[in-house]
Amino acid sequence: MSSPQMPPSSLPLAACPGRLAASPRMLVAFLCALLALLGTASWAAVTALDYRDTLDRAEKDAREAAILFDSHARGVLDASVGLLEQVAGRMDGRGLASWGQRTLPEAMAVERNGRVTLLSADGTALYGPTVAFAEPETSDGLSLLVRPLSPEEERRILPAFGHVAGQPAILLARRIHTAAGVFDGAVLVAVPLAALEPVLKPFDASARSVGLYRPDGVRLAGAGAPSLGPLPRLEAGTIRVDAKWMVNGKPSLLGLKRMAGLPILSAVTIPRTSVLDPWYVRMERGLIVVVAGVAALAGLSLLGAASLQREALARQALTEANAQLEQANVQLEQRVEERTAALSALNVKLSRALEEKERANQAKGRFLSAANHDLRQPFQALRLFHHILMERLANTRDHAIAEKMGEALDAGEKLLHALLEVATLDAGVVRPQLADVPVSAVFEDLLAEFRGMAAEKGLVLRAMPTRMVIRTDRTLLTRMLGDLVRNAIRFTDEGRVTIGCRHQGSRQGRWLRVEVWDTGTGIPPEQLDNIFEDFVQLGNPERDRRQGLGLGLAKVRRKAALLGHAVEVRSLQGHGSVFAVSVPVVGTERVSTAAPVQDADPVVAGDRLILVVEDDPIQRDAVRLLLESWDYRVVVADEGETALALIGGTNPQSGSPKAGSMADTPVPDLIVSDFRLPGRLTGVQMVAKVGERLGRPVPGLILTGDTAPERIREAVATGCRLLHKPVSPEELRGVIASILSERGLSERGQSERNRPADSGEPAMENESAA
Secondary structure, three states: OOOOOOOHHHOOOOHHHHHHHHOHHHHHHHHHHHHHHHHHHHHHHHHHHHHHHHHHHHHHHHHHHHHHHHHHHHHHHHHHHHHHHHHHHHHOOOOHHHHHHOOHHHHHHHHHHOOEEEEEOOOOEEEOOOEEEOOHHHOOOHHHHHOOOOHHHOOOOEEEEEEEOOEEEEEEEEEEEOOOOOEEEEEEEEEEHHHHHHHHHHHOOOOOEEEEEOOOOEEEEEOOOOEOOOOOOOOOOOEEEEEEEEEOOEEEEEEEEEOOOOOOEEEEEEEHHHHHHHHHHHHHHHHHHHHHHHHHHHHHHHHHHHHHHOHHHHHHHHHHHHHHHHHHHHHHHHHHHHHHHHHHHHHHHHHHHHHHHHHHHHHHHHHHHHHHHHHHHHHHHHHHHHHHHHHHOOOHHHHHHHHHHHHHHHHHHHHHHHHHHHHHHHHOOOOOOOEEEEHHHHHHHHHHHHHHHHHHOOOEEEEOOOOEEEEEOHHHHHHHHHHHHHHHHHOOOOOEEEEEEEEEEEOOEEEEEEEEEEOOOOOOHHHOOOOOOOOOOOOOOOOOHHHOOOOHHHHHHHHHHHHOOEEEEEEEOOOEEEEEEEEEEEEEOOOOOOOOOOOOOOOOHHHOEEEEEOOOHHHHHHHHHHHHHOOOEEEEEOOHHHHHHHHOOEOOOOOOEOOOOHHHOOOOOEEEEEOOOOOOOOHHHHHHHHHHHHOOOOOEEEEEOOOOHHHHHHHHHOOOEEEEOOOOHHHHHHHHHHHHHHHHHHHHHHHHHHOOOOOOOOHHHHHHHO
C-alpha cells in the first residue's frame, strides 16, 4: 500500500526530519537505535555507580574493621604499656642501676607479669627472660636500641617482633639514659602473641586480613602480609583508607589506624579482586540484558519495516508480537513469584536474626548482672579489710604502704564502676523509670555531692533556683549532670561552676535546657565531636588515672540516648564551656510546707545487736570484724534458714520446733545481709521472715553487687535500705547509725502511743499528740 503524496508546500524545512517522516522504515530504525542508545547509557551509568558504591562499602568496612581491631588490640596491650611506662619512667634519667630501687607496687607488678627484660647498651640481658629479635638486622637487639632517633622519639616506645622463652611475642622497648643523658640500655616488656588470639580470631573467617604493623610496614602480629612497605605517617588515633595499596604485588584496600600513644598501626587489607568479583558478575549479567534488549529492538525494527511493506505480514507480525508479549507476561509473573519467595525467605532470616539478637542481649544482660555481683564482692572484702588494717597499723612505714594500697583500691573501684556502667548501658539492660521530677531536687542532690569537691579547688558552685517539673528518670539524669559537673570542676582552675536551666519552645512541645556553665580552659573546636567518645581525654596524653578515665562524657551520651534527651556543648577556649541537656517539661512544682523533724536519740553501739547474713566467708568475716571494731554486738549466719534458726521457731533441717523459749532467742536491732543467699530465701525475704517470727518489723540493710532495677524496687517495697558493693566503711557506718537512730525514734513514739493517759491529761490528746 503506497503512502499518499504530500503537496510540496507542506514539506518541512529541515531535510533530515522530512526524510524520516517520508520513510517509515527509517523512522522505526531511528527510534529503535535511540532506545538502544538510551538503554546502553543507562546500564553504563548504573554499572559505574554500582562500581563506586561497591568500593565505598569496602572502604567503610575496612575503616570500621580497623577501628574495631585497634580498640581490642589496644585493650590487650594496655597492661604491658602501663607496666613499661611505670618501670621506664622511673629509671630513665637515673640509669639501669636504679632497677634495684623499685617500689613495692612496681616490684609486685613485675613479679606478677614476669615479662620484663633489662638489656645493657651492648645487648646483654641483665634481668628477665632471654629475648630473641626475629628480624635479621636486629638479631642481636642492638640495631633496634642504638639506631639514631629524633629527640621526640628518643623516649617513645619502640615495637619489634621476637621470641621470649621460645614463644613469639611483640617486644615493647624503652631506652634508658643516665643522668648525663648517655644511653645506658633498654627496658623491654613482651606481649605474647597468644594474648592477641581472641582479638584476631573473629577476623579469620572473612576475606579481610588484619595485623599490627610498625610504621616501616613490618608486621608485628596477625595474619596479614609480612610487610606492607613504608606506611603513611599518621597522627595518634587517626584513620586512613587507601583503595589502591599494593600487597604482595596485588592491589588491595588498606585500612590503617594509628594507636594512641604507640608507634603501632592496626591494618586491615582486603584484596580488590574479592571486593570487585560480585560487581563483575553483576556487570556481565547487565551486559547480557543490554545485548538482549538491543537485539530485541533490532528485531522489532525489522518486523516494523516488513509490516509497512506488506499488509498481510503486518497481521502475522502483530500475532507474533502478542505471543511474545504474553510470554513476557508469563516470565514477568514468574520473576515476581521468584522475588516474592526470595523476599519471604529473607524475612524469615531477618526474623531469626532478630530473635538471635534478642537472645544475645538477654545473655549479655545475665552476664553483666553476674559480673556486677561477682566483681563487686572481692572489692567489698578488700575495702573492709583495708579499713580494719588501717586502724590497727601503728608503724608509720607500714601505714604509708597501706595508704598506697587504698589508693590502688580506689582506682580499681572507679574503673570497675565506670566499665560496668558503660557495658550495662551498651547491653540495653537498663530500663529508664520515667516520672515527674522537680528540677530543684536534682540541683540539691548535685550541690550536696560536689560542694566539697568545688571548695577544695577554691571554686564557687551554685545552682539557680527553679520550680520547673520535668519528665525523666531522676537517677539517670542526676548521674548525667553529675558527670558534667565533675568535668567542669576538674577543668576549671579558678572562677565558678553554675547549674541552671532555661525554657526552649518547639513544635513538639515544651522543653527545658538544663545547663552546666564553667569558667575553665575550654575545648578546641575541632575536638567538640570527639569528647563524647570512649576513653578520650584532652590534655592527658600520659593517661594519668587521677584525671579520670575518659568515660564520663561517653556515659552521658549513652544515658541521653536511652532517655531521649539531647546533649549539646558550646565552648570558647580560655573562657569556659557550656553543656546542656534538653528534657521535656510537664509543669511547675507546688510550694509545700516542710514538716517538723524530730531529732533521733544518739545510738550506743554496745547496746545494739546486729545479725550479719552472708554466704561468702571472706565477706562475712570482714563485716563482722568491722562491726565489732565499732563496739556492736554481732551474730552471723551463712544463709536465710540458718538466720531464722538463730531467731528461734523451727529447725532448718527438720522443720520441727526448736527447744527453748523466746527469752533465750537473740533479738537483733538490725539485719545486714547480702541479697543473693543459698537456699530458698533472698536477703529481703529473710528480713521479712525474721520480722514475722518476732512479731514486729526489724530494719534491714541489704549489701549487694546486683545493680538491676528490680532489686532496688524489691528492697524499697519491703522497707529495707540498699547499698551497692563496694561500699566504703565510712558510708556503711553512717547508714547503720542512721537506721538504728530511726528505729530508736520509732520505738520511742510507739511507747508513747501505748502509754496510758495520766489523770490530768485527756486520752484523746495523747492520741493526737502521738
